[in-house]
Amino acid sequence: MSETTPLLAIVGNPNSGKTTIFNLLTGLRQKVGNYPGVTVEKKIGECYSQHGKKLRLIDLPGAYSLNARSPDEAVLRDVLLGRRPETPRPDRVVFIADAANLERNLYLLTQVLELGLPTVLVLNMMDIATAKEWRIDLKKLSEELGVPVVPMKATTGSGFLELKAAISREDVPLPNWQSAPLPEDIRAALHTIRAELLLTGAVHDKTTLLEPLYLLSDHDPLHAGIQGEYLGQIQRGRDTLSSTHPGWEDQLVADRYAQIEKLTQDVLQRPDKELPTLTQKLDAVLLHPTFGGITVFAFLVFLFYLIFKVAEGPMGWIDAFFGDLGGWVSAIMPPGDLRDLIVDGAIAGVGGVVIFLPQILILFFFIGLMEDTGYMARLAFILDRVMSLVGLNGKAFLPFLSSYACAIPGVMATRTIDNPKDRLITILIAPLASCSARIPVYVLLISAFMPDTVSTWIKACIMVGLYSLGTFGAFFFAWILNKGIMRGANAPMILEMPTYKMPALKSILLLVWQRAKAFLVRAGTIIFGISILIWAASTYPKNHELNDKAAVIEERIAALDESAVAEIEAAKKELASVKSQHLAQSIAGRAGHLIEPIIKPLGYDWKIGIGLIGSFAAREVFVNTMSVVYAVQSDDDEDLAPVRDRIREERHADGTAVYTPLVCISLLVFYVFAMQCVSTMAIVKRETGSWGWMFFQLGFMTGTAYILSLGIYQIGTALGY
């Protein structure tokens, strides 16, 4: 027999400490990816047995049952049944159960044991069970189930050596758990259906009824793993069974729990009255009608302080780093297209996105902390009522809120939402939250149309108005998507309130690292490519005459003495004007002209069109693009005043102002609603696994922006503004 590495599957309920144990075993030797066709995270790692033999471990998604109700649970079912072509059926199972919640955990455990894989049972969180004065008869439990049992406390690593010893054994016995026999009519019906499914190849297992059973109990045709061609067949099988035995699924659940109750009575001694645990004492405060709300509010204010304020420092460093890098490359490379491509295209483009890394790190550290301690469920509990007004549930709150910093981490954070429909809706509306990249655009346009004499307060109010508009839009679309467009019944909101735990810092840092890596890989590939495209569009075709002119002026500036301030100023102005002419004849400039007929009804000219096109790299690029378009020369990117002044002066050919208050408002509303961020689109494509949803989002957001801005400009003009 050839030497093969055994594959061990880590299986368990959510909140059982599964991932902590997986991380303990594998450390950094793990690979994170996606299962093909679904957005379920696939984690594979390696470790060595006590005898130095290599073992492969796969951390399967947490689940409550093999009767799948989510893509995560469908993946677990399919891997354990050997139905996923790219993932071999595991050789052994390491089942992680929460000892302090034994009865409920036995539900999935008994289902898994019936699949007939050698299994090791880990009873995690023994400390909490002990604190509740539960006495678990480990020997008896091991005998009844026919599996080795390892007590553990994963957060401190106690029991780790015993676990290592247990998974190192190559002769893990087959479980001897005997499930209650299926009711005769259900069994007979399943036999018939299996025979039909075997004929078409929808199922493979000829020996047990479990494969057809778990396929029939999956009601969502969208779950991957059941191929399209078999859907109808499986649907018919379900209909047959439901008509011969209405409520068959509920009957099976009741039968299983009856068996589990008996087992629990044999192995578990509980005090007559439940002792108040630390979790309950904490919840008395953290979920208190008043204090609970205050805590959530204080917590969110703190989080946003970190994301907006504390992240500013590192963001400045990153900005400076990419600036220096650009400067350094400019210095060592000869002038030319290649240098411009690297400095203005690649370095500036990627730098513009990587700048959001500190915010992403902070956000995911907090998400990890909240998930790990158990506070995330409390946050969802308190905010669920608010989110339910628009048809979402409490778990959607944090990802949406994160999107005010940047939609990219917001969309990535939707992975904590287990209901696929809620998750998709949250992804679709998240970019309507006004992200930090819109701030410079808002500030520029507000200051352009408001006279300087207007107090800062009024400008701040307009700012708040824009944020509110985006928020209202997001809620409105969540409501619409939920009511009308998305198919599928609303899954009921069921939230487990896990016991509070000390966070496992290593696991959290690992999560942060994995998220950051995913983000950086995006920035290094897709976003890199798009930055170069946009750079090329504003650079080509080359106009040699203008280029030569620019080179001559640059030489002149270099030759001038620093004291000749007035001459330098004049030369720089001239240079800016040449660059502006060059942009006008570039692909981007021509595109601006091309889209002018479309944007004219909104009050924009072709120059603003260039700004809109440039915004697709990132919205804040609008400010830079406009300063190039209007040939504003400024040494400081952060200073908006020169662009603002120039914008105020801009005139149409007939001498009327381009940036009337009406145009500015129309443009502001356009920026609130339009999907203009290629990076977000790339993440949406990845997280939904579909080009379709990405384009749908682009369409409905930009469509809304267009219609609203059109309405504002046309009605405003008709009213004489």
Next chain:
Amino acid sequence: MHALSTLSKLPVGHTGIIQSMPTGRVGLTRLRELGLTPGAKVTMVRRAPLGEPIEIAVRGSHLAMRNHEAADISITLA
């Protein structure tokens, strides 16, 4: 006391025994799988500050759900 009521109406701190719940509904099947089967003891732990969702304890685990689902679960007070 054996008055028939629903889980959504159970006062905070009180315990009831599940009598029946409609069969053949996906969401309720999931609640059964989480331990809410007829005959099980459930305790109302608390209501969220805005009245919903509710937190209940069943078979040693704590679950939150909305009134909409809880209203389908009929109980007697224990």
